[in-house]
Structure formats: structure tokens, C-alpha cells
Amino acid sequence: MAPSPVEKSCEYKLAELEYLTDDIPSLEEVTNQLSAMRSDLPLMEYVTAVPRPSFAAAKEIINLTRQIIFPGFFEPQQPSSELNVKFSIGQTLTRLFAALTREICAALRHDHVRYDSLCSNCYQQGRQTAMEIVSLLPRLRLIMASDVVATKEGDPAAGNHLDQIILCYPGLFATLVYRLAHELWVRKVPFVPRILTEYAHSRTGIDIHPGATIGKSFFIDHGTGVVIGETTVIGDSVRIYQGVTLGALSLPRDAGESLRGRKRHPTLEDEVIVYSGATILGGETVIGTRSVIGGNVWLTESIPPDTKVFIKKPELVMIHAQVKN
Amino acid sequence: MAPSPVEKSCEYKLAELEYLTDDIPSLEEVTNQLSAMRSDLPLMEYVTAVPRPSFAAAKEIINLTRQIIFPGFFEPQQPSSELNVKFSIGQTLTRLFAALTREICAALRHDHVRYDSLCSNCYQQGRQTAMEIVSLLPRLRLIMASDVVATKEGDPAAGNHLDQIILCYPGLFATLVYRLAHELWVRKVPFVPRILTEYAHSRTGIDIHPGATIGKSFFIDHGTGVVIGETTVIGDSVRIYQGVTLGALSLPRDAGESLRGRKRHPTLEDEVIVYSGATILGGETVIGTRSVIGGNVWLTESIPPDTKVFIKKPELVMIHAQVKN
């Protein structure tokens, strides 16, 4: 496309935009307004020398964990042989421990600075919790191995290649992040668990609350739109497809206050399969062992073991259209 | 895993790939083909010295806005005390003003260069619009405060911690981006509003068209799959769950031409709640004040105020499976 009249006719002054001198007064005015209103909204800011938890740190923690769980698959410089793989794991582990300590400590401090102002000895506590998490990694590795195998068994498109599952299946990524976040959650670390799972949610469209309990050999296929609520309990060898909601029954307007802490989300026993778009709601709803919930099923009641539940074949309206000529 | 025969037996020539001399002839041929076909597809390219709007700039604008609206939560270097918070806001505001000016100006130029070639005095116009947007930030801050509080009131999992909502709730992020984009939209800035909301869509799975109108105290929970169309009107204190579509009725094949500019999407009055997976369609569909639309409901007609609408308990087919032995 040839340069148009506009390009030729008028000077292009973008470069000058760096020098904004004549607008500075009104920018100052807006700054003053924003500063003046700060005292009305103290809880919407966090002005302190104490660092706060962040997505950047969460992302680093997830990446380092993934490198340790699956050696050779995700390091910027992958270990090249038996000779250096242990050093690679050890070094990554050290960095993970430092990042976890910093982040847990920041979260504890953030919490205490804002809510009670009592010294919680957060430095010792952060260090302690980070060490606990790090020492769980061998177990996390085993349980992730069960998830990888469950994925291979459940997905005809996976082929025989565990590597493809490890490299790029979003369900496996979301499950790894959930399992890590859950360990922080049960240790009552504030903020960090949710930041971790929201990072995975952003990348995968899979929203697993860190408070949920999920057994081994878990497989989520496709995954976009999956929601697994805070008090959900899921057994071993469960398989879930895209768009499945494991949620709460309809909530009163003040739900935030009145239902906090109650079991609001369902229980899925071992070997349950839930197909795409199904919705299972309520804290007392239990899906029995080996039951299969069909696509788009809407359930608010318990289902006994070994039961297949499908929607009744829906009545459809079909209109044969005029042939266009 | 020990080095395999392959690793040992064949030379690994990846390093040589930098020197591609013998393929360059055919690369040149492909380049020539691509260049030759350019005249057939002029609208699929934008070859000009005038910069175009970009996702990178949109991301910067969103990040800077977020830093100003929630001081201390998102800056790379958070303000450490009362002494420097105002400087931090002022400096971020200056950068935001510069980025907005550059981007609005680029969008106006892009538009004019391609479509009418009339000089629109884009530099002055960009500067002016950027200043208007910047001076709206105090108001944006107040309305975002209403969204934060609405989130806390609506979500039992939020706890009492507004910080967690601010730090990591995707619905709040998408709402902030929408509110900023909408101000650019009503000022008829091309491209930028949609680039902003598509960035948020990519991060959250929540697709809010910048043309929609949304009142204060808005809360989207989970959010993946939410679609809010261009001409949707939403009142105050509305709550929406994952997978909700506020969309258009089925469109003719030439919808792009015939329906442009018409109100095609529904209206939700104050205090409406729409549960997950519900679909509400049509420009004349109005959901009355305080009405509640249950999960998976499919609506193409108006609902009076104070009405709860649920799907009829669906008939399910249950088969008790043979016990495996």
C-alpha cells in the first residue's frame, strides 16, 4: 500500500510525546484527586515496605516445581545426562525453596500487617512451611505419575506418548498446580494457594479451588470451563471433561457471609466419569463409585454407585428449509 | 535414562542450522510468491511508517491502570510508605497518559490512513482523549471499589480478604479492563477498546464487548466462557456466573451486514443474578429487577421483576450397571 495523503500531509509527532510538559498540571491535579480519595478506600491499597505476594512469583514457583517433577521437560537448559541431572534437580530445588519461603513469608506478613498487626514470626513460619512443601515433592512426583498414566488411559488422542501429555496437556498442568496449591492451603498459607490456581485458571480455563480434595489418577480432558469448588471432594481415578461444574446450590444474596466455611460442593467417589457440560451441585450430593454422569446432565441429588445417568434424549424441533435457488 | 544408540550413532547437527545457505534460493522463491500476491490482498496488510495499535501496548495500558486503581498491589516496585505513594501514583499516571496518547493516536492514524485519508489532527485528538481518560480514573477507582465489595458479598470463598479479590479474581480483572475500554469506546476510539477487552478475554475466558453498558457493583464469578455482547445493558449490583451468554438471537448468514448497529443483546435490570451456563438472547429481552435466572436456563423472552426462573427438573435416564467381578 503506497503512503497515503495523510502520511504525506501532516507531520507525525509521536516522538514528541515523551515531552508532556504542558499537560503536567492536569496530570498533577488527577494525582491529587487520586491521593485525596485514598483515605476513603484504605482496603484497596497496600502501601508498605513489606513485599506482597504476586503472580510473577507464583509463576516462578510453578515453573520450578514442574522442572523438578518432570526432569528434562521444562528447564531452560535441560540436564544432558546422568552426570548432571542430580545437580540440576538440586539447584532447581534450592531456587524453589527460596521462592516459596519469600512468597509464603510475604503472604503471612501481608495478612498480619493488614488484619491483626500481631507479630507471627513470619520468617520462621515461612521457612518452615517452604521446607515442608519441598519435602513433599517426591510424593507429589508419584501422584503426578498416576495422573499422567490416567490421562494416557483415558484419551484416545494421546497415543502411547506420555511425553506429549507431560509437555502440553492443560489438564495435567492445572492438576499439578492444584496439588501444589492444596498443600499450601492445608497449611493455612494465605493468598498464595489462590494466586497459584488462578494462574493455572488463566492459562487453562480450568478453575480448581485450592481447598478442594482430589485423589490420585485424576484426568481432566480439554478442560476449558471446568469449575471445581472449594469444598468438593473427589476420589481416585476420576475423569472429568470440559465445561463441568462441581458447584454450590443457588446462593442467597448475602452468600459471601452466610455460607462461608460450610460444605457447599459435591462429592465424587472413586472411578466416577463426568462428561462435558455436566453440572453437579450441592454439598450433600454424592456420586457413587464407578458411576458415569453423561454430558449436560444437571444434578442436585446423590447417585448410587455403578449408575449411568444420561439426559433423556431431548426433543428437538427440525425445520426443513426452503431450498435456495 | 542413558544416552541411546541414536544419540551415539549420529552426529547432531542442530548447530549448523544457523547457516542455511543452500536453502536460501527456495526461501527467496517463497518470498517472491508472497510478495507477488500482496496486490490481491491489500486489506490484509498494513505497510506504512505509521505505527499500529498492538497487544503489547494494550497490556501496558492495563497494567498501569491497575497500578493506579489499586496502589501497592501491582507495581514492580510497590510504594513503601505515605511519603512516596503520591509520587508513585503520579509517575505511573504520567506513563499511562503517554501510553494512552501514543496508542489512541496510532489507532486514529491507522483508521484514517486506511479508510479515508483525511487528516484528522490525530495527534491533538489522541492527546485530548488520553487526558479525558486519565481524568476519569478517580471515578473508575470508586466504581471498582463497588465491584470489589460486590465480589466479597457474593462469594463465600472470598473470605473477608478484599486483597485476595484484588490480587487474583479474574472477574475483577475483566471488569476493570471492560470499564477502561468502554470509556475509549464511547469516545469513538477505533481498535484500542476491542484490543483491550480481547487481552482480558485471553487471560480470563471472559468476553465482554467494550460497547456493553454495565452498572456499578458488578460481580462475575469464575467467569470462563462468559460472553456479553456489544449492545447489552446491565444495571447495578448484577451477579453473573461462568458460561453465561448475553447474546444475539440466531443470525442470518449475512448478519455482519444486516444487523450492524441494532440492539441485538439483552437488558438486565438492577440486582439480577444469572447462574452458570444460562443463555439470554435478543435485543428486546429484559430481565426485571431482582430476578434470578437459574443455571442452564435458555431465555429469549422478557422476565418481570422479582421472578425466579429455573429449568424444569430435567428427566434423566438412569441405568444401574452390572457389578463388575
Added chain:
Amino acid sequence: MAPSPVEKSCEYKLAELEYLTDDIPSLEEVTNQLSAMRSDLPLMEYVTAVPRPSFAAAKEIINLTRQIIFPGFFEPQQPSSELNVKFSIGQTLTRLFAALTREICAALRHDHVRYDSLCSNCYQQGRQTAMEIVSLLPRLRLIMASDVVATKEGDPAAGNHLDQIILCYPGLFATLVYRLAHELWVRKVPFVPRILTEYAHSRTGIDIHPGATIGKSFFIDHGTGVVIGETTVIGDSVRIYQGVTLGALSLPRDAGESLRGRKRHPTLEDEVIVYSGATILGGETVIGTRSVIGGNVWLTESIPPDTKVFIKKPELVMIHAQVKN
């Protein structure tokens, strides 16, 4: 917010965290445990000097392809005039060829090292396949032009601006990535096709398997939650909305083994439209030319040409609530 008692009363030792000397013994212990268990999980690691395929490389390949297909829209430094656009395309093409060769070669080596240890002459094969892909770009450009036009025709919100579609429509992005990945898929390149489409899935919520076959003039609107399975066949001028699943019928527990390689997903003939949330399942399900599948329809059987299929207007339960006083 003034510095709180906590900030004043206790030393903040985060800086010390860099020196972790006293924890190093137990980090070493965990490292030893992780190393010891490696022999039990050999398939969960990839320790070798041979590079493996990666998301970072996939992202680069996608970005470079996009820059070539739509000149001026996505380059970091856009071409400024007719004088340099050809050089810009040529240079980007060279980089794309190098990146593709590296990545295909890495994928072939990865595959051979792990699964058969026979030398596949991967370097020559990678180079050859990369050159084939690169020489398909002019054709890819034409087919993408058909997708851009189909988007404009199908979306009332698109306006007349093809640029906005090119710059920010997620459906177009996912379609481009799918079309590139599919060419690698039919050439039997392992890993890379799926890594490419999973990158797009992560950014857009649209999950198109690289094995699917999709005709020209394809348009996905909104897109979040769309799943298009491995053996799906889609004709020309098809339009699909958010949340549509083109999937397999319910799968036995050992689906991963028993159904591999069979046609498990539906066929959509030319000019079919599928509205949001519809689910079409099964390898023998064929939707005839020009048929329209309404929102939320659940289909496991074929539909003749020129047919409109809608859900029967669902029975809803409406309760007029007590007026609050």
C-alpha cells in the same frame, strides 16, 4: 496506611533468605530422594543432550508465521513502505524456516531417542519438512484471507474493518494456528502440532486438535470452550460459536487403547452453522450442507441438508418472589 506495629516491631529478614546454609542438608536429602525414585519413573523424564520441543519455540513459530501472513500487523518493527516490505517478509521467512527446522528436528529426535532408537536421519527430514511448510505459506495466506472475510460477513460487531479482525479476533488466531499445525500433522511430525494448538488453546480457550480437517472460510465467534476433536471433518464456510463441542460419543474406561485411530468425531458439511453450547457427537454423525444447529442442541445422529434444528422451547419454572420490604 501507616506502617503497622508489625512492620516496626520485628526485623524483616527476607534479604537473608539468599543464604540458606542451615537448610541445605535437608534440601540435599530431598534431592537424593527425587534422584533415587527416577529409575521407577523413566518415562516422566527426558535427560539427554538432545533438545526437546518446547512451548517457547512454538510461540516463536506462531508469531513469525503471523507476521508473514499479515504483513505490517504483528512485526516488532513493521515494514514502513513498499521499499522494505519484501525484505521484511524474506527475513521473517528465514527465521521461521530456521525455527521450524530446529523444532521439527528436535521433535523427531525426541521421538526416536525414546521410542525406537533407530537413526531417522532427522536433520535432513526436519529440514525437508520445514521447507515444505514454508512453501505452503502463500496458500495459507489465501485460505486465511477467506477466514478473515468469513468473519466480517458473520459478525455484526466486526464493522467493515478487516484490520480489527486480524489484530484481535481470537477465533482467527486459533484458526491460523490450527492450519499451520495441521500441515505438520499430516506430515507426521510428532509433538509440535499439538504443542502449537495447545498454545492457541491456552490463549483463546479454543481447543482444535491438529488432526481435524477444516475447509476454507471458517469462522469461530467468541470461541471460549470450543472443542474440535481429532477426527472431525468440517467443510467450507462453516460458522461455530462459543462452547460448541464436536466430540466423541461416551468412551469406555479403556478408551485410550480401544478407540485410537478410529473416526470418533462428527462431519460438518459446507455452510453449516452451529450456535453456542451445542454438542455434536460421534464419528458417523453428519450435519448436511447449509443446516443450522441451534444453541444448546445435543446431537448424536445425522441431520439432512438444509435443516434447522432447535431445542424444543424448554419448560421453565417461574416463581414470583415475595416483594422485600
